[in-house]
Amino acid sequence: MSDNAEWPDIPFAPWKDTCAALHLQTQIVGKYRLAHTPWVNHSWHATLYVNADGLTTGLVPDGPGVTVQFDLQRQRLIASCPTGKSDGFPLEPMSIAAFDGRFKKTIAALGGSPEYHGCPNELPDATPFAEDTAARPWDADAVSRFHRALVRIDAVFNEFRTGFLGKVSPVHLFWGSFDLAVTRFSGRPAPLHPGGIPNLPDAVTREAYSHEVSSAGFWPGGGGIDEPCFYSYAYATPDGFAEQPVRPEAARFDNNLREFVLPYEAVRSAPDPREALLEFLNSTFDAAAGLAEWDRNLTCAFGRKGLPRLVG
Template sequence: MRGRATRRSALTDTTIWPAIPYAPWHDTCAALHLYAQIVGKYRLAHSPWVNHSWHATLYVDADGLTTGLVPDGPGITVRFDLRRHRVTASCASGQSAQFPLAPMSVAQFDARFKDMIATLGGLPDYHGQPNELAHATPFAHDTAPRPWDAEAVSRFHTALTRIEPVFARFRTGFIGKVSPVHLFWGSFDLAVTRFSGRAAPPHPGGIPNLPDAITREAYSHEVSSAGFWPGGGGIEEPCFYSYAYPVPAGFAEQGVAPAAARFDQGLGEFVLPYEAVRTAADPEATLLQFLQGTFDAAARLGGWDEGLARPLGLKGRPLPNA
């Protein structure tokens, strides 16, 4: 009985940040990334455009990743249930459908997803090719087998449930324009972005398989953005990042805590290994230190209005007016 109780305590301990090394689940992560693009493109195709593509993102919840309500047919919500390893969809008329997440090809996922949406009275019409990837094989033609490492996926989801509340708390310390905490399926990163309120110079674009018009709209105004990658995209380990656009002079030379943080010249942004956060004595405080320090550097060097900053929000207490 003691052993069983200990196991239950470990599984339900919300202070535990799981190990999520990228290499062992690289192929499964790549598959999940492409599946998320399919679901995200469905939401994108049926939602009115919101600034900076906020209408296209996915959100972390207790079971996995969700679209929220998509205005298609009777109103449809899609969820990656990363605990039970299935894709579910429900609609406002009371119907629901699902299929399992298991080894399959991208083409098979695409076909099953379209069938599920059509069953619920939706229109599964969306752009059929990946974005922000150098090799953009159309989903329907991507027939290579893809693995599904269920244990790794569950650990990844657990990590997201630890990270999202920290990002959400950091979001409270700013009364200017600030994004939701959301997952961009193009680059497959969880992100939160603050805006100075000033227009930015036109972005040069050039992101693989992404129209420059979308990139320029996304970066139409000055930003300080932070987020989390599971790995890939130029850095082969799970990492937190923080960048500014446009990059203020001297940004790369700023000293940023904790000690494991560094400026990556290739990426053009500060990075902090997830492993350094999860093994810290206080992971939340360590991550907040990185988020706040990199934002402070971007805002100070970029001449942002100091009056936009506020203390981090507390439960049940209104933020101060000044």
Template structure:
């Protein structure tokens, strides 16, 4: 079935941050709890890629975690609004996503992992959040707006597909498309292949050794936030590390994109993409033009790193 441009545009949901800020904040902390469980049991992969979550057709998944007799996979099911734990060859167990405190979510999650034979020991305090409250002590009741969560999931699915397409145009080192629960951002990162200067660190509640390992090599990174933090509304971002001279003055696309000096990166409001007649094309123009600015100004060897966008069933030419 072929979808027209207008049909594709209509499928991008409205996700105004202010309307679901409290639910989003709770979901952020819930993902940190699940993500920290994955982190505690998965061998380290460069740039913390072993700790992330992935968008799928129902929500967010950890993929299979090497814990318990056969492994454990945890999923946020945003269609039925449940947290699900599965082990290979066994039935799944779950609990409802509903209004609750972070402490209650933490308790339910620990019980869930115990039920499937896993080891629910992990670091008990949020990262990348100033003045964090330990999960077990965060007893304030939080709302759960199921409709807003479903729209957020719909946006993640659509954005992931565009990020995946962008990812195929690079034969150098490139990250998976994954969600970092520390800042609740969906991201994809390209690498020049050269070492980077040591990162100064200083990310709130994140050990400097982790930040420095994450930025051990030069990057051009792009992603999506649902809102909050340095940018209040849902937005796409793109930055380079190290930041090359002139990057902040580079001309990028589309016209709605701008450089935020406080954040140190280019920003494209989600609403500008959603409202476009062809959202995918607009988002790709942002990803490509900001990467080009980083690579050109940073002196990347583009001829050896880039390739045509991938097509189904067509191998890369040698």
């Protein structure tokens, strides 16, 4: 199988309603992790992670310890704990209220405490989960292809992550904005963020952007751009950032989002998708770090398998 064939076609329009349902479902599970985990800088304690089956919370310190997983290949929500117990239910057409109720029963069955904030974040129309009774579709094939795309993207993002010696985030999925992201930090404080993100406390936003960042990620679509795409931005945004030349050719600066974007399809259809995505990640980071005069000693060659970095 060619490298291109392993990057599945994931047009947004055919599955946008299923995508919206999955987004809200990840908010419920993410809020459960958030409610039971001590705060880590930049909300890193609340995120989800890509694995071979789908998306996982990792171990949540609730009751005996609980791991929740969206198995996006077998279309199930699974929760398990160290006692050997597990429980779950099919991912299928249902309302958000029904998912919320089933999820709470699943956590309770394992000895956990299904208590968390009951409204969505970062969405303008925040209907409480328990009151969102509208029927939601479930396109299992689209969900499976989305997961396979995340696996490919996660691998490239993690490779990019190795090229920085300073503070850098894990590669993780933020369920608020529903994007897979990786962020590098200059180490310097940033100006106070103005906040104003819908249904998100300004204190959370300001803590997240307490220090200068160059951040890149991937959206499946929605939120101002109706196609799957990669993005890259800097906070604080240095003067001249929008005018910087970036690669590959399909990349552009979106004046509405105030970010560089690169369509997923341009990566998927490139002769070497990995190389095309790394070009975007490297060139947009170079634009941000160069204009903001980051310490360039923080960048390094990508890590190699089985070889420790030379020191001294």
